[in-house]
Amino acid sequence: MSYTTDQDLLTVIAERSLVQLSADDPQALVPDWAVVAEARAYADGQVDTRLRKRYPLPLAAVPREVKDWALALARYWLYSRRPDGQELPPAVQAAAKEAFTALDAVRDGKMDLAIPGADAGAETPVPESGRVLVKAPQRLFNLDLFSRYPRP
Numbered sequence: 001m002s003y004t005t006d007q008d009l010l011t012v013i014a015e016r017s018l019v020q021l022s023a024d025d026p027q028a029l030v031p032d033w034a035v036v037a038e039a040r041a042y043a044d045g046q047v048d049t050r051l052r053k054r055y056p057l058p059l060a061a062v063p064r065e066v067k068d069w070a071l072a073l074a075r076y077w078l079y080s081r082r083p084d085g086q087e088l089p090p091a092v093q094a095a096a097k098e099a100f101t102a103l104d105a106v107r108d109g110k111m112d113l114a115i116p117g118a119d120a121g122a123e124t125p126v127p128e129s130g131r132v133l134v135k136a137p138q139r140l141f142n143l144d145l146f147s148r149y150p151r152p
Contacts, residue, residue, distance in 0.1 A: 001058035002044050003070035006036055012071050013078070021078040036078070043073035050103040055115065063113050069099035 010018065019028055022035040047070050048057055059066070076096035079088050087093075105111040 002040055003047055003062055003067050004040055004043065004074060006031075006033060006040075008067065008071055009036060009040070009074060012075055018078070021082055035081075036074075039074040039077040040070070042077045043070040046070075046073050046100075047103060050107040051113075053107050054109065055113065059115055061115055063115060065102070066113065069103055072096050072099040 013021070015031070018031045018036065022032040022039075023030070024032065024035075047066060051057065051059070051066075072092075072095035076088070076092055076099075079092045102111065106113060
């Protein structure tokens with residue numbers, strides 16, 4: 001399951017920039033959607049790696065934060081494939097760093113996601129003493145065999 005779509009990426013990267021970042025042909029007029037798919041797959045993998053510890057995957061619903069983090073990571077991946085001796089734009093670096101920090105906070109239990117029906121890190125509580133108490137139905141018979149049959 002992907003957390004983003006190609007259209008989502010076009011909301012954070014101008015189409016001309018996306019063409020320049022993804023297409024290897026300098027004369028290209030459209031993005032190389034296979035490269036864009038690789039960027040989205042990278043972002044999805046990074047998100048899944050961090051959420052897997054606390055949430056069942058695929059997520060029942062994708063919170064806005066997860067989508068934003070995945071977009072930041074896909075954008076970072078696209079920009080990092082074209083370094084050409086230049087530093088990545090500071091906004092791209094900052095967004096990716098923020099996404100990694102937030103995802104790590106979710107992984108470490110410092111932050112929860114609002115996902116309906118998912119209890120983050122929910123585990124069955126175990127009594128501290130380690131004893132397990134069981135409630136059984138009432139017995140169907142109650143014979144005291146030893147009082148009826150005396151011991152030899």
